[in-house]
Amino acid sequence: MENFSQELDAIPETLRETINRDWRNLTEVLIRQPGEVTLAVGSGGSLAVAEFLALALGYVLHRVTSVHTPLDLITKPWLIAGRSIWLFSAGAKSPDTQAIFRVIRDHDARQLSLLTANPHASLLQEIKNHERGYGFILPESAGQDGFLATHSMLAGCLAIQEALGLIGDPTTSDGNFLTELEGRLRREARHATCAPLLSFWDREELLLVHDPILMPAAVTLETNLAELGLIPVQRVDLRNFAHGRHFGLSRRCTRFAVLAMTSPTSRDLWNSLSSYLPMEIPRHHLHYDASTAPGNALLALTDVLALVESGAIAAGINARKPGVPKFGKAIYADMTVGGKISTLPKAVQRKLSHARQHTPTIHGAIDYLNSYRSFLARLRVTTFSGLLLDYDGTMVAHPMDKAAKKIWDFLVSLLDHGCRLGFASGRGGSLEGILHDQIPRVHWSRVWVGYYNGSVVLPLNRSLAEIDILANPDIERAYDALRADKRLFSRCLHTPKRSPAQIALKLPDSTDVQETFREVKSLLNIRADGPLKVVHSDHSIDVIPTRSTKCSVLERMKQVDANTGGKILCIGDSGHEDGNDYELLSSTFSLSVDRVCDHTEVCWNLLPAGLRGPAGLAFYLFRISLSGRGTYRFTP
Structure with a gap:
């Protein structure tokens, strides 16, 4: 495989291997992760996978996910304790990945997971040594990346999509969605997608306005065009553009081209915005209409790779092997980031x-x-x-x-x-x-x-x-109030136990404790000066007299x-x-x-x-x- 076009030609096989793999363990870890907020960490092409995880977890599980680069999280270690953290790295061996792993390990992450295309990464074993550490390996074909993350990026996103699809995402219930991805990646389809955009490469800057749902694709396009030095990109969502950037655009109309990427939730926003833009600014609109938000993001990612291919061909660059400068190799391998790790006990x-x-x-x-x-x-x-x-x-x-x-x-x-x-x-x-x-x-x-x-x-x-423990009327009333909420009792491992001195709610999974704890306090109207208090551990919630x-x-x-x-x-x-x-x-x-x-x-x-x-x-x-x-x- 010598050039970028051949690299993209081979992606459908990687996607097929990915979707045919058993991801049930990944499903289990995704849906059972502890804490209320997930942190997703990636750099370069892996940042798109982190963005995709945030989108997919929010869409399927309504879970909040915060996306970070390794250095971002290294400088904010207070975010880590008690959180579930995902690392995405094709090779899992860069100085940044090694450094952020040590920071996460040393700051009490509740759960730590790695998704990588490198089955031989030493970091895999280190993560598995963590009390709640999980390593997931993409198919061997996902390791066919060249200079840019292509196979590993799409395989990582599809693995997440497939894993979460096992709990109800309709886009992965049959082969139709995969067929559409493969169709978009055929060489003739890629060229057809990019034909209307050939004039863009003559412009000096690209303004990328996008639906936030398509963030994985927008981040990838911005990153890849910058990494290849094809064209400077300003990335902004469809409404954030309205907050001042229009003035900068007005001063450089002859230099800019505008690319819009939308889903059904934002198409009308682009239509309105486009009607106001000066006619002399070239623009193109890519719209995605899959049945789910993660599905739209995956479709957009395939088109982004086609756009990068088109730009590289126009510039005469082999995007698979562009030739990394010596100072670039030195910057990538620099170990200074390891010295940023906190040295506090x-x-x-x-x-x-x-x-x-x-x-x-x-x-x-x-x-x-x-x-x-x-x-x-x-x-x-x-x-x-x-x-x-x-x-x-x-x-x-x-x-x-x-x-x-x-x-x-x-x-x-x-x-x-x-x-x-x-x-x-x-x-x-x-x-x-x-x-x-x-x-x-x-x-x-x-x-x-x-x-x-x-x-x-x-x-x-x-x-x-x-x-002989005397019955406590406050405990009796509290138990009746809790029993009346059938939804709350149904979460428990078994029917909550009531003694004269306590009500004990045992939960099967620690991920439910915080939410249930808040609901119990609210339902019982617990006050500091009241007769009862509520306390909890990792798997249980106890209602007890304040004096206990x-x-x-x-x-x-x-x-x-x-x-x-x-x-x-x-x-x-x-x-x-x-x-x-x-x-x-x-x-x-x-x-x-x-x-x-x-x-x-x-x-x-x-x-x-x-x-x-x-x-x-x-x-x-x-x-x-x-x-x-x-x-x-x-x-x-």
Whole structure:
């Protein structure tokens, strides 16, 4: 394959291989990604795939997606924490891709996915090592790109289209749409598309006015024409053009040509705009009328490649192998971008990310850095006599999971050494049964358990069944109100449990928690001075009396250990302001295995990048060293 026209001739085969591939795993990751906002990252031709993802996710799933170049996101790392992030890169080996991966990894992205045409990219394995990392490889033929991204770009977009089409996009339910794409890519069809535009290449500038839905195509045309040095492009949507650019156009009418790209939502806007333009300005209109917005974007992308081919032929350039200048190769390979990665400690980055996203705060990086150093210093010199743990999200990642044997073995060794142990959970009797199975009876009197988020606190040698918990009329009324909303109950893993002290809603997927949490608060009209409060973890939402707190377990353990002088270390996962561990992790010595609050002195997550939940708890536990009888030290 020697020239650009041959490169484009081969694309239909790549598209056919792409659509025949099984993308069910991609579908699952796309529709199950956590968080409310997705970040899509790409540069060069891959930026068009990022734009296409944003369009397709919005169209099919009504999901908000923000598009970034690698450097853009490197300079704004506070956007990353807790988000689902997609990287698009044909080769996955540029300095920019390597740098943004390290930034994303080190700033607690909730999920990280890579779509690439390079099956041998070392970055694939690194991403798969992330706790929620996914790598997707395009068909081998997608690696036939020359200087410009062509095969990989269209294959990447079509893979996303096909994956999302499995949940109802009609353009991919049969072969008709693919047939239309292939037809547009035939050499005679490409020449027919571009024949009316041949005079454009004699102009000095191109004004590209487009429907925002066609952003992937508009970005590609702007990028490719600039990369080949064919013609300067001004890209603007059909209405943003009205805000001043018309004056600049009026001063250079003889230099400009205007290309309009529209879909059914914008055709009338172009017709009106065109009627006002001076007659001496040449213009051409490309309109797309597929049944979906992503379909229109894909059709426009095929035409853009034909336009680039036409311009390159007119300029006498082989767009497949234009000949990269030496300084261009040096610029591409330059590693300076790697030095832009934040060097703040991971724990400080987490605090800053949370504070900037979720809470108004007066604290800056220096405040957190100084507090972080102070917190570590306190940990190093403190003698502990007790350990208090959250259960769900800390001991186990999912309510149906079992805690690892190595964790139980270590906790029992602490008890053997004479230390005290505590658990603070939203669970009731199920937790009692688990603890009885895992902890030898001889230690039960030194294990304190807070059930129903601390509403009931008992030593393990006393059964919850012995306690008569008085019915709470506020809980009763709240349960009736929630049960009346059948749509809300239908989201739960099973019928929400109601005890006299709590209502527990268990959700099958963490992606539903935030929205359901807000709905529950609104439905129950939760107020700071009201009788009830609502807290949540990754998979559950609990409605509890305002006075209930996991700190009740901590206070009971402090009373029992008042004479030892040892402190109690608390570990949980949901330390943020609405989390069910927020109060517990506001204690003096508190560590999180996941989310943190904006407080400077407490609730620090000291884990290495990529660790959270039970794996994070294991990391903390193995930083513990036994000292004198009944005490231990923690080495951060």
